[in-house]
Structures are given as C-alpha cells and as structure tokens.
Amino acid sequence: MKEFELIGRLLAPIARAPAARGLRDDVAVWPAPGARDIVLTKDMVAEGVHFLAQDPPEAIAAKLLRVNLSDLASKGATPEGVLLGFGLTPRQDEAWLTAFVRGLGADLERYGVQLWGGDTIQAGERMVLSLTAIGSAPAGQALSREHARAGDDLYVTGTIGDGWLGLQVLTHKLDLPSEHRDFATQRYRWPQPRVELGPALLGLARGSADVSDGLLADAGHIADASDVSVVIKLARVPLSEAAAAWAGDDLPRRVQLATGGDDYEILFSADPAQREAVLALSQRFGLSITRIGRVEAGQGLSVLGPDGTRLAVTTLGYEHG
C-alpha cells in the first residue's frame, strides 16, 4: 500500500485542474465546454508486449499518453484531460515511479493536457498501463474513418516505418548505421502525435485515422469503414533517411515499413479541390504531408508497386499481440 500513497503524492502536483479535485475524490468532474462534442479514447499497454521493461520510465509514460493523443488528433479533437490506470508490479520502486511521473508531467505540459484522475492497482508480474484521453471537437464535426469518398486524395503526415525500425534495433533483430540507430529508436520511444495539425483538419479531411497498426492496415480500416477502395502507391510512401537507407529499392522491405506500425502519423483523405489547402497546412505546421494515393469506388486496399502493378500484400500490418 505504501506505493499507492507514494504515487498519490507524486501525481498530485501534476494534477492541478479543478476537474481532478486534487486526486482526493473517486471521480473527476469536468464542466464540459458548450457546443462541443466529447471525444474519448482508451489504450492499454502491457510490459513485454507494447513496451520493453528496460525502456526509460519517462518514455513509457510519454508513449502511453502520446498514442492516445494521436487518436484524438486524427479525429480533429483537442485534448482536454486524461485518466491514468496504473497496474504495478513489485519492481517499480520510488526512483522508477518518480521518473515515470516526471515524464508524464512534462508531456502533459507539452501538450496542454490535464491529469484528472485514475486508479492504481497491483497487477502481478507484468506492468499493465491504461490511459483514457478525453478531448473535444466542435459539435458534429469530429472526423471519422467512415467518411472517405471515391475521388478523394489520400495523404499521410511525416514518415512511415521509423517506429518499426526502432523496435527492431531495440530488440536486436536488426542493426543500422550508428547515424540512423538513434533516430529510429527515438521515433519508436517518442512518437510525435500530430496534436496541432489534427484540429486544423476539421472541415478539410474526410476519412481520417492515425497510423498505429501499420499504414496498410489502417488504410484498410478506412476502406472498410467508408465502404470504398483505397489505393496506395508504395513508392510515394514517405520514408526518413534512415528508413530509405535500410530499404533501398527492396520491395519487401518497403512493404515491411508500410506494415510495421507504431508510426502515430495521420492518414486522411480529402477532396482534390483541397490540394492547396493541404499544402498550406503542411507549411503552417512545418510538417510534411504526402499524397500517397487515392480513394476509388469499390472495396478494400490496393497497393501499387513501382511499375504500377498491384502487389499481393497478404499481411496488412502488424497488430500488437
């Protein structure tokens, strides 16, 4: 029980919003902003499955928060508050907990989000963490996977495959030249949710989702939910220098990057009449937004290879166990 008191003491200073009630009550109470919808998401992660026991505690905290903020951003929602579920093992000592809370606090500050409450339990042998993120969007305007339309362009922010590459390096499944190793592991540990861009996509993006399961899997989800066909040109998928150096012209490697997951970029469709508006957003946020394909009538996902032929991609991405 001592850890629970310790966590309460550590968390209280980073839970300053009135909604948190100083973490002294069983609930959070939030006066919701008028004329806005509440947007909610919840992700759980388990030690050894979604993060590595040796990961820095600050990075575990940051990633837990960021993957949820990425979901909100991809729907155009502005993050407001979070509830933290902390399933501990006997191995998290005061130093570990202090570092975790420091990382969480710094990240909440960075993204302007409040800690409203949560729960701490003993979870047994493996840490299991859960975070509920609550955001808001103008009433009726939150984006959805379901609204892609035939004729739309398909875009993705940032670069794809770095998170997967970083995980391979950290688990010693492959190695990269030293100049790329840190970049990739940083991208795995410290995803950059597109929190500022997200709300700017309202009224512009149609189908929208974040890339967590893998670009191809998430594009397939949009196709299914919108009842359209999504076509991606593999050569257009934006790669970092590190990923491009690793993949070269090797087709299976390029497919691997597009199925790896853990990217936390935004994948969205938009009317071709919006091309200039998309370009303007890219410039405004200093963030690359690449047109990688299009939406057509039909069903499912098609991936086109360098010569324009359709590739048979059997494993559409990677689902976290």
Add this chain to the structure above:
Amino acid sequence: MKEFELIGRLLAPIARAPAARGLRDDVAVWPAPGARDIVLTKDMVAEGVHFLAQDPPEAIAAKLLRVNLSDLASKGATPEGVLLGFGLTPRQDEAWLTAFVRGLGADLERYGVQLWGGDTIQAGERMVLSLTAIGSAPAGQALSREHARAGDDLYVTGTIGDGWLGLQVLTHKLDLPSEHRDFATQRYRWPQPRVELGPALLGLARGSADVSDGLLADAGHIADASDVSVVIKLARVPLSEAAAAWAGDDLPRRVQLATGGDDYEILFSADPAQREAVLALSQRFGLSITRIGRVEAGQGLSVLGPDGTRLAVTTLGYEHG
C-alpha cells in the same frame, strides 16, 4: 489476433449508441448534454488480486461495471457510457468471452448505460481489466468527499461487511451456515451500486463517497478531505442477518466487517434538518439508509464501541493489494 476480431464481433451488438460509432473507429464521440458536468471514474482490476480466476465471467464483467457505477452514484451522477480495457491471457476462449460479453451486455441494459469503446490487448499471464465510466450531473452540483460539515449526520445505505464475508468464504478462509453462504458470496460477486439513489442525493448529501476500501477507511477519507472529524458508532453499523450471525457481540469481528471493503454502498453526511428527507428517500427506493454517526469539528475518524468509549482501530480498512 483472432481473439481481437472475436471480441469485436461479440461486443458490436451491445454497442448500439451512436457515440460508439459501431466500434469501427478509434474514438467515441458523445454530444454531451447541455448544462451538465461530465463525471468520470476509472477502476482497474487484476486476476488473483481483485477477482478470482474461477469466478463466473458474467460476474467479473458485472462487478467491473458496478464498482465504477458505484463511484458515479456516490457523486450523484447519472451514468452515460463506458470504455472497456480488456487485457487478456491465452486462457480466455470463445466460451469465456461470450459469457463475459453476455454479462456485460445484461448489466449495461440493467443500468441503462452504453458501451462506447475501449481497447483489447494481450496482457500476459494474468487478466487485467480496466473500465472508464462517464456520467453527468447538473452543472456544479456533483457531490464530493470534501463537503461534510461539523454538525452533519452520517449515513450509510444497505448493509456492511457482506462482501468481505463472501470473499472469505470463496477463498476458504472461513465458512458460514449454508443459509448464509450463498447470500454473502452473491454480495461479493454481484454488488448493487446505488445508481437510482445517487442522483436523488443531490442537494441533500454533503460529503459523499462509496464504500469500497472499507467503511472506516472511506469515512476517514471523507474526514480528511472535508477537514472534519467523523464519529461512527460501531453498534449502529447496519449488518445483514448473515453478518450479524457471524459477528454476534464480538467486537473485533464487528470492526472487521467495518474494515472489510467491497461493500459498494453510499456513505454520506447531511444536515440534521434533512432527517425526514432521508427517511423519505429510503422509503422511495426501498433501501435502508442508516444513521451511523455524526460529523464534528476536528480531524480524523473516531469509532465508538458499545459503551460509548472510543476504540483504537489501527487498521482502517483494507486496500486491495
């Protein structure tokens, strides 16, 4: 990954609210009711700590929901929706999952709450479940632990100690006569959150919390949060026939029942001018509401024995490990 698809298929029919987006999106989007505050709570439970592996799946689902609804009720909030975090092990097969979802669906229906979304992961060796419950209350009126005042009466609903007794029976730490055994284990497995009473306490109760850690611990939390002294007369603590038969006049046993936890009753303070209003609520909901003590100026919790002397109660309840 097959289990994830299976769970999605099983859950979709019980997620009918528009906010759930058919569980086909990464978020839930809820048009919050106007002029109301959003009340949020989140509880996690782990196999072997908070529930037993052999518990019926329907009961695990129901209890996970009900402990959260109890938190909302104790703040006077009306439950609206939930997000479910499902940390599975390889042992949950289709029959288990089907029973769990059946139990959850029946309970959501019973309490008029919607499943809005959530997340399913592999959690390793032990099941870990997390639930976020979202409710609403008239703006500015949600109850709190912090508003008990010197001079208030202290009340508790229902009976205290049955959940603890039931757990002892289920873990073979004690036995009861057969006529009481089923009652106690039912109370442990199927708590009755006071969802209807809760909103009726708005404007009447001052300090309010649900009894989850144990009556004395939760009374102590109210005392601390409200910066008052709470005095409980042990002989007034309401016991079921089963608990009364087990405890008799044995003081340590009566203290044990008051510290056991897992009661999910509502503990609240109110102005003595409200005694008739409290009685009327008790009659309206067919639920006993017992005056067990009072609130005084000062600090901390006092427990008075049968002869009116103050008992030295060192362990104020039981925190789930």
